[in-house]
Amino acid sequence: MSIFDQFKIKDQVIIITGGAGLIGRRHAEAVLEGEGIPVLLDIFEEPLKKVKAEFLQQYPDRTIETYVADITNRSCLEAIRDELLKKYGHIDGLINNAANNPKVEGGSKNLGAMRFHNLPLDIWEDDMRVGLTGAFLCCQVFGYEMEKQKKGVIINISSDYGVISPNQNIYKKEGVPEEEQTVKPVSYSVVKHGIMGLTKYLATYWAKCGVRVNTLCPASLSNGQNEEFVQKISELIPMGRMSRPDEYPATVLYMLSEASSYMTGATVILDGGRTIW
Ligand SMILES: NC(=O)c1ccc[n+]([C@@H]2O[C@H](COP(=O)([O-])OP(=O)(O)OC[C@H]3O[C@@H](n4cnc5c(N)ncnc54)[C@H](O)[C@@H]3O)[C@@H](O)[C@H]2O)c1
16 A cells, blocks of 8 residues: 555544534544545534535535534434444544533633632533543444444544643733633643543553554644734744644544554644643
8 A cells, every 4th residue: 555545544434523613624624535434423503514515515426424413422322323334334433522612712701700719510510521421432332333343543632731731821811800810621621631541541442453542632723813812822832823723634634544553542732832842
């Protein structure tokens, strides 16, 4: 197989949780570019429909599966698994991408309630449920199929905040008292560190079963944040800028394909150097 051909995932069925979100749709693009079949799971129907319609314009005649699904609901995942197996006979990959990702940067409303001492228990529990329990259930339901097939790839999406602590200074707003300043909530850090534990556990657990499990850490995505925030965060990044959503698909395709056949349990960090500074 030529080196270039190692990046092909032709007709492989790849499940992407949170597939209608900002990065989820870029993962779908990676799968389409590799000639695979993306299966997008999301709780919201309208964005799913929109993403599918956009991709069908860009990639006519290709198959894109979408399911309105809550990844914290095991029976919902099992029904999707059964339908996919009936239709395709195999499930080849899973990207655990869905997570609650509270936007606390400049321009967003002040979320003083996210401070550590008063973070509501229901927010903490919901963040754990989506970011960790959801990924755990998807690995149980879809990953176990890969174990039985003796073939499969899982990518768990973490963050630079799975490696370092948030620098809360970049979220500070002028004129707001310290105790009311918004912060990136602790639950986000815990989920993003936790998902790496899931990667390492399963990477060794399934190492001899043909199932590879790795972590991808995106960071600092540019998404219309205000100038002040962009400047503050850019100063923390050696490359001096935020990332673009189009800077992820090539790495995702590498991680999904035979091109990365000897990689398991690894953490791939795309952060412009932020975590080494
Ligand atoms: N945006 C960033 O700057 C950034 C940086 C580092 C890491 N990440 C990580 O990348 C991933 C995607 O982030 P994003 O910015 O695209 O977020 P996003 O909010 O745009 O997308 C998340 C998607 O998950 C879906 N979702 C939420 N709960 C769900 C559930 N129970 N079942 C199914 N789907 C559910 C949402 O509807 C949404 O479409 C997250 O894990 C996030 O932590 C993002």
